[in-house]
Amino acid sequence: MEIFILRHGDANSNAKKLTDDSKRALSENGVKEIENAVSFFEESGVDFDHVLSSPLRRAKQTSEIILKNQKKSNFTELEELKPEGRPEEVCRRIASQKEDSVVLIVGHNPLLADLVNYIINSDNHASNISLKTGGIIKIRTSSLEPRIRGELQWVLTPKLIRKFRK
Numbered sequence: 495m496e497i498f499i500l501r502h503g504d505a506n507s508n509a510k511k512l513t514d515d516s517k518r519a520l521s522e523n524g525v526k527e528i529e530n531a532v533s534f535f536e537e538s539g540v541d542f543d544h545v546l547s548s549p550l551r552r553a554k555q556t557s558e559i560i561l562k563n564q565k566k567s568n569f570t571e572l573e574e575l576k577p578e579g580r581p582e583e584v585c586r587r588i589a590s591q592k593e594d595s596v597v598l599i600v601g602h603n604p605l606l607a608d609l610v611n612y613i614i615n616s617d618n619h620a621s622n623i624s625l626k627t628g629g630i631i632k633i634r635t636s637s638l639e640p641r642i643r644g645e646l647q648w649v650l651t652p653k654l655i656r657k658f659r660k
Contacts, residue, residue, distance in 0.1 A: 497588065497613070497644065498540070498598045499606050499631040500560070503527040505552040516550045524552070527628030527652045528559045534630070534655050535560070542567045544591055546584075547600040548575035557600045567598075577602040581612035585642045593638060606631075613644045628652040 503524030520528070535542075542564050547557040549571045561567055574583040584599070591597055599606070603625060610623045613633055623646075625631060632647040650658075 495588075495591065495593055495635040495638065495644075496596045497633045497635065498542070498596070499610060499625070499633070500528075500531060500556065500598060500600050501606055501625045501627050501629050502548075502550075502552040502556040502600060502602060503559075504627045518550075518552050520552050520555045524556075524627065525559065527655075528556050530652065530655050531628060531630060532560055532563050534650075534658060536563060537658075541565075541596065542598045543595040545569050545598045545600065546572050546575065546587065548577075548579075548602060549573060550576065550602065553600045553602065560598065560600070575599065575601040575605065577605055579605045581605070581609040582641075584609055585612065589638045589642055610646070613642050614646045623649070625649070626651050628655070630655065 503520045504527060505518040505524055506521045545557055545561060545564065545567050547553050557569065561569060572587055574587060588597060606625050607623050610631055610633065629652060630650045633644040634647055635642055635644040637643045
């Protein structure tokens, strides 16, 4: 299984006006970040079998932009992908996909960084994985049971994604 992890695009920071962080929308810059990610996936020939998204507005908007160009993707909104989610719960949902699937996970930090660490570290030593908004991580799994294990393939920041597109 190939797992791509995408942190939602930049969100409007006018949080003082919003009392509910879950309703923050993507900023204009955030939309551009995700459109660049879409182009990167297209140019790289990446097609997702499944897109799993947090239910928060900015993650759902990110997923919607991605799904416009993904013809065969199944979409599932997961409560487990909220920022306070637990990596173990997300992994249980991922492991239910076919072994040869290509899965995109759209969510938030700190959960996404914790999820990457959980999958790639076999001895619970934390690494310093960081994922900027609009950034992408690729993991290739080596096993799905008794729990998901995998190898970090690469990490791309939005700046690197723009450079690859030029």
